[in-house]
Amino acid sequence: PVDGSYNSARKWHRASVLTNGKVLITGGSDDYSFLNSAELYDPSTGIWTTSGSMNFKRWVHTATVLTNGKVLVVGGSPSPKTAELYNPLTEIWEMTGDMNLERIFHTVSILTDGKVLVVGGRLGSVDETNTAELYDPSTGNWTMANSMNYERKDHTASVLINGEVLVTGGENNNSLLNSAELYNPLTKNWILINSMNEKRAYHTATVLKNGNVLVAGHSLNIAELYDPSAKAWRSASPMNSRRGSPTASLLTDGRVLVAGGSWLLFALNSAELFYPNVTNV
Numbered sequence: 001p002v003d004g005s006y007n008s009a010r011k012w013h014r015a016s017v018l019t020n021g022k023v024l025i026t027g028g029s030d031d032y033s034f035l036n037s038a039e040l041y042d043p044s045t046g047i048w049t050t051s052g053s054m055n056f057k058r059w060v061h062t063a064t065v066l067t068n069g070k071v072l073v074v075g076g077s078p079s080p081k082t083a084e085l086y087n088p089l090t091e092i093w094e095m096t097g098d099m100n101l102e103r104i105f106h107t108v109s110i111l112t113d114g115k116v117l118v119v120g121g122r123l124g125s126v127d128e129t130n131t132a133e134l135y136d137p138s139t140g141n142w143t144m145a146n147s148m149n150y151e152r153k154d155h156t157a158s159v160l161i162n163g164e165v166l167v168t169g170g171e172n173n174n175s176l177l178n179s180a181e182l183y184n185p186l187t188k189n190w191i192l193i194n195s196m197n198e199k200r201a202y203h204t205a206t207v208l209k210n211g212n213v214l215v216a217g218h219s220l221n222i223a224e225l226y227d228p229s230a231k232a233w234r235s236a237s238p239m240n241s242r243r244g245s246p247t248a249s250l251l252t253d254g255r256v257l258v259a260g261g262s263w264l265l266f267a268l269n270s271a272e273l274f275y276p277n278v279t280n281v
Contacts (some may be wrong), residue, residue, distance in 0.1 A: 010209035014063035027058045062108040075103040096140040108158035120152045128153045156205035171201045
């Protein structure tokens with residue numbers, strides 16, 4: 001069923017589920033211009049309302065809910081170095097410290113200590129980067145972290161059960177990557193691990209309830225699983241359809257819903273479920 005409509009048409013926006021259950025939509029493009037507007041969806045009423053405007057217009061940014069409930073919006077074009085915070089209690093936007101580098105097509109991960117790890121992407125509109133930086137919500141300051149082994153954008157970054165961050169795939173100079181690496185928040189170092197079986201970007205990486213990571217998508221129906229205890233990859237059941245840029249959601253029963261995406265330039269309206277096998281439950 002259709003449940004209301006945005007106040008503004010948009011693409012390349014971001015959606016964040018707030019601690020109060022509402023959904024915050026930020027930025028994007030309406031085909032003619034970049035947007036700084038934000039909207040709130042209330043699942044209890046099915047109603048969309050405007051929720052102020054960001055200080056900067058942006059798309060291909062990130063919007064991440066912090067442990068304090070605020071939303072950190074980072075980078076994106078045309079303001080790739082800036083960062084700002086949304087307060088759900090006041091519905092007010094405020095600036096926070098700028099990143100050290102401009103970034104689009106990057107990833108953001110919330111570490112177990114509440115700090116924020118921003119990884120890779122493109123430096124504005126130029127080359128991919130292997131740099132990383134850390135944001136401290138208590139001070140609003142950014143510090144450079146150790147760099148990855150590979151420059152990449154359109155990759156994934158997943159926080160594992162042990163607190164490490166798994167980065168997979170992406171693109172570098174229009175070439176797909178199958179490399180994978182781990183960030184250890186205690187040592188602050190990156191280590192290369194075994195590469196994925198397939199090169200991919202615009203894919204998904206979902207941490208399962210057993211701690212394994214399901215990687216799926218790109219122009220492939222091939223999926224694979226990463227086992228953190230063995231630091232090894234193995235094949236998973238293939239998807240029914242090839243999907244570039246799908247979404248993947250971990251359901252409460254442990255299954256993964258993979259939806260949408262595109263194939264041969266056509267958008268897909270189909271969805272499918274991944275069932276962890278008996279040894280993965």
